[in-house]
Amino acid sequence: MRYAMAIDTKKCVGCSDCVVACQTENDVPIGYCRDWIVEVTDGTYPQLETEIRSERCNQCDNSPCVRCCPTGASHYSEGGIVLVTPEKCIGCAACIQSCPYDARYTHPKGYVDKCTFCIHRVKKGMEPSCVAVCPTKCMYFGDLDDPNSAVSKVLKTRKYKVLAPEAGTKPNVYYLI
Amino acid sequence: MKTSRRDFIRISALGLGALSIGGSSIKAAGKTLFSKDQLNKLMMKRTSTYCEVCFWKCAGWVYSDNDGNIKKVIGHPDDPHCNGRLCPRGTGGVGMYNDEDRLKTPLIRVTGEDGKQTFREASWDEALSFIAEKMKKIAAEHGPECVALFTHGSGGKFWGHLLKAYGSNNISAPSYAQCRGPREVAWIGTFGEELGSPEPTDIRDTQCLVLIGSHIGENMHNGQIQEMSDAIDKKATIITVDPRFSTAASHSKYWLPIKPATDIALLLSWMHVLINEGWYDKDYVAKYTYGFDQLKEHVKDFTPEWAYGITTIQPDVIRKTAREMFNAAPSVIVHPGRHVTWYGDDTQRLRCVAILNALLGSWGRRGGFYLGIETTIPGFPHPEYPKPKKTWRDAFPGQFVLADLALANGICDATIPAASRDCSFKGWIVNGTNLIFTLPDIRNTKKAIENLELLVVIDTMPMEITGYADVVLPECTYLERYDEIRTSKHRIPTIALREPAADPKWDSKPGWWMAKELGHKLGLDEYFKYKDIEEVLEWQLNKVGSSLDEMKRLGVKKMKPEDGQLLYFEPGADIEFSTASGKIELYATSFSDEGFDPLPKYTPHPEPPQGFYRLNYGRAPMHTFSRTANNPNLTDLMDENTVWVNPKVAKVWGLSNEQYVWLENQDGIVSSFPIKVRITERIRWDSVYMVHGFGHKNEKLTRAHGRGASDSELITTVMVDPIMGGTGMRGNFVTFHTEKPAKGGLL
CATH class of the missing domain: 2.40.40.20 (Barwin-like endoglucanases)
Known part of the structure; x- marks a missing residue:
């Protein structure tokens, strides 16, 4: 099993619903977030291209955050989801420094926090809250090992990219382009 | 221009990474802080609502924990407004409830011995008695018609009922003359009916969507965004006309970066191309429309080359996009937009949009505009309203005759005394709309307010308008109250229930209660012959074969369309439109009857001065x-x-x-x-x-x-x-x- 997400940049409007849905679902304190919106514009008026995308932890196969964690708080969980065990975290923030995606933050309670792909929902057969709420339905989630999962199917038919492939992290969030 | 997200725009929340590496927060870490299921509390209670953060009114479920704390709001899967997905505002609607800056208690303006005006906290009885006395005085001295209501939000229905019972029908919403009014008048003039909300745009099945300055995706009209996304999946052509590279423009096949204020020239040129090339629905136009020959003659000189000089849009782009529309017809939508009050000739611009849709045969056709179906819920019985002797229209003899609703700006203007009028408004009730921000020219609004004998503001938040009020009434948020049953025109008719998910915070109250109590103080009890709103809802729901219990369980109920209600015109059907000619009027007789251009014209608008x-x-x-x-x-x-x-x-x-x-x-x-x-x-x-x-x-x-x-x-x-x-x-x-x-x- 290998959980992954694909996000369609041709449909995302950058509304931030994924951000606020994650905050209310996961009790992320106001002022912090586990996912966020990026907008990149290329060109000169009127020859323009704008890409808008929702970003989060890439749940990498080769996660620098897991490797550098001195206590083992950062670890791989089922389906390759990278999780932090708050009780084990000493808040040293080495993982924050190591992450090429800037996907982690220190929770006011002292531990490092990040996207979990809403594993508590996934275990119940639900989609992550960002995927479930998105008004543009631009996010696809599922098991890459299952050829019939939403994410496998869409990656078969669409062009895609990953972020910072040069970092060698083998990310599992794909952007449809 | 490529930049990383750190350097560039970060729309979402801050506080990640480096900002958080401080030592102090680390000290707080300790095992006792982490209960096992902290991030996944059981959501024990689920109550039904429809959202009040905007006018789209998506239905949803409010989830609360065991202690009664509202945790999240999730879209209702059966609701055609949201299909189970709320927008960011609906998802963040819980913030409206939690906002500690909310209005907490009724306030009455008082003048101290030093002449300084302040608000003092008041009981509901005091505040409503104060309002009732003032309203009785205005009715006695000037007539009840001199009190007007401005409203934007569900509670407005109760205030409207109160005002009509009191004897005034001057009920206005800035959402009309400051927003969507021109398109409704253009639609009535062309198709004989208004568009309403949500607009019956069949975006889901369209093959071509044309947006004229409408920035879907930045305006979060939920159902439309969802369907635009579906249309993108189905490879529909999107054409966006906007001087700004909007989000929608960035998702479009064609972006027409038009010079601002020249849209009518482009629209006329599109008509010219469609007609001259024969790219219009000939059967539809022949069977259903009136005035094609006049239109053809009218647009004969509006070539793409003519429009290029005005709009800066290349002639070949104008032709190509016209062809795209025709290729898709009748599954094409030239979108009417929503906020369309731009340059003062807006009704005529929207007439152009209506005419284009008529030429392409998209009205009443799949992928164009569907015919919205609604369930009507009977009103709770009450005596007839007294007949007002005058209305806001009396202040504007011979003007704005085609306006089908009251003008908020008209009431504002008619509050400032003028020699030409014998009546000026003396009292305003302002429900859920921050008039300081919603009406243009704040100087004018303030001048009007200075002439009022009574200004009552009902809101959840201390918006600027509350600062000018004589009395401020704190309304509880939509998460803490019942409101009327939501009905709406859509592909399938539905009804939705809003029930309180929590008790009102502080001393805030729902609109229905305020209106009823004030009605009592005004001696209007016969108009409020019910104990509470639950009694009204139960009565109404019973009339349409449901009940409050059922609605609490369902949240949203799909209703059966009445016999003969169809989503689209049947091919070749004879249709009588509610216009003077009984046809879709390309040439608007209702406009010419009132001395307005029956066919839209382009007029140049002022340009920015040097350095502006x-x-x-x-x-x-x-x-x-x-x-x-x-x-x-x-x-x-x-x-x-x-x-x-x-x-x-x-x-x-x-x-x-x-x-x-x-x-x-x-x-x-x-x-x-x-x-x-x-x-x-x-x-x-x-x-x-x-x-x-x-x-x-x-x-x-x-x-x-x-x-x-x-x-x-x-x-x-x-x-x-x-x-x-x-x-x-x-x-x-x-x-x-x-x-x-x-x-x-x-x-």
Whole structure:
């Protein structure tokens, strides 16, 4: 099993619903977030291209955050989801420094926090809250090992990219382009 | 221009990474802080609601924990407005409930011995008695018609009922003459019926969607965004006309970067191409429309080459996009937009849009516009309303005759005494609309307010308008109250229930209760012959074969369409339209009857003076006007607006990204607060752009106060639509100040 997400940049409007849905679902304190919106514009008026995308932890196969964690708080969980065990975290923030995606933050309670792909929902057969709420339905989630999962199917038919492939992290969030 | 997210725009919340590496927070770490199931509390209670953060009114479920704390709001899967997916504002709607800056108790304006005016906290009995006395006095001295209601929101229904029972039908919503009014009048003039809300655009099945300045995706009209996304999946052609590279433009096959204020020239040219090339639905036009020959003659000279000189859109692009529309016809939507009060000839611009849809045969056709189906819920019985002796129209003899609803600006103007009128408004009841920000030309609004004997404001938040009130009534949020059953036109008729998920915080109350209690004090008990709203809802629901219990269980109920109600015209069917000719009027007889152009014309509009830029404004997906400006969840996503400036313009003025500037308009009005510069290629060099609803003056709005600038303040030139009185607001121009100017703003 290998959980992954694909996000369609041709449909995302950058509304931030994924951000606020994650905050209310996961009790992320106001002022912090586990996912966020990026907008990149290329060109000169009127020859323009704008890409808008929702970003989060890439749940990498080769996660620098897991490797550098001195206590083992950062670890791989089922389906390759990278999780932090708050009780084990000493808040040293080495993982924050190591992450090429800037996907982690220190929770006011002292531990490092990040996207979990809403594993508590996934275990119940639900989609992550960002995927479930998105008004543009631009996010696809599922098991890459299952050829019939939403994410496998869409990656078969669409062009895609990953972020910072040069970092060698083998990310599992794909952007449809 | 490629940048990393750190350097560039971060729309979402801050506080990640480096900001959090401080040592102090680490000390707080300790095993006792982490209960096992902390992040996944069991949601034990589920209550039904429909959202009140905007006018789309999506239905949803409110989830509360065992202690009764509202945790989250999730879209109702059976609701056609949202299909189980709320937008960011609906998802963040819980912030409206939690906002500690809310109005907490009734307030009455008092003047101290030193002459200083302040608010004092009052009981509900005192506040409502005060209002009742004033209303009785106005009725006795001037007539009840001299009290008007301004409303935007569900509670308005109860206040409207109270006002009609009291003897006035001057009930207005800024959503008409400051927003969608021109398109409704254009639609009535063409198709014999209005569009309404949600608009019956069949985007889901369209093959071509044309947006004229409509920034779907930035305006978060939920169902439409969802369907635009479906249309993208189905490879529909999207054509966006906008001087700004909007989000929708970035998702479009064609972006037409039009010179602002020239849309009618483009629209006329499209008609010219469609007719001259024979790219229109000949059967539909022959069977259902009136005035084709006059239209053909009217547009014969409006070639793409003619339009190019005005709009700066290349002739071949005009032809190509016209062909795309015809290829898709009748599954094509030339979208009417929503906020369309731009240049004072807006009804005529929307007539162009209506005519294009008629030529393409998209009205009443799959992938064009469906015929919305609604369930009507009978009103709770009450005696007939007294017949008002006068209305707001009396203040404007012979003007705005085609307006089908009251003009908020008209009532405002008719409050300022004038020799030409014998009646001026003496009392305003303002429900859920921050008139200081919603009506253009704040000077005019303030002047009107000075002439009032009574100003009552009902709101959940201390918006600017509350500062001018004689009495402020704190309304509880939609999460704490019942309201009327939501019915709406859609593909399938539905009804939705809003019930309280929590008790009202502080001393806030629902609108139905306020109106009933005030009705009692005004001696109007016979109009409120029920114990509480549950009794009304039960009665109404029983009439349509449901009950309050059933609705609490279902949240949303799909209703059966009445026999013969169809979503689209049957092929070849004979149809009688509600126009004078019984046909779709390309040539609008109702317009010519009133002395207006029956066929739309292009007229040039004023250009920015040297050193000034046209002020365009719009929406951000995470905010609803100024209503959400203080919502803790939504300000976390966006807590100030920026002014978009083209890099060429920034260079001329020596502006840098994120620098704060003050804006001054053509009338010498300076923004009260500075606004952050966003240098971007996404805006033309002759205009600037900002999101509406920021720049709040009221310090009681602790998160919103002084954050960004208010476009409303800079809109002092108003181009009034002679046909229906809409207030065109896009004829204002601004320049930059890098140092705070001595002159102040209007707030």
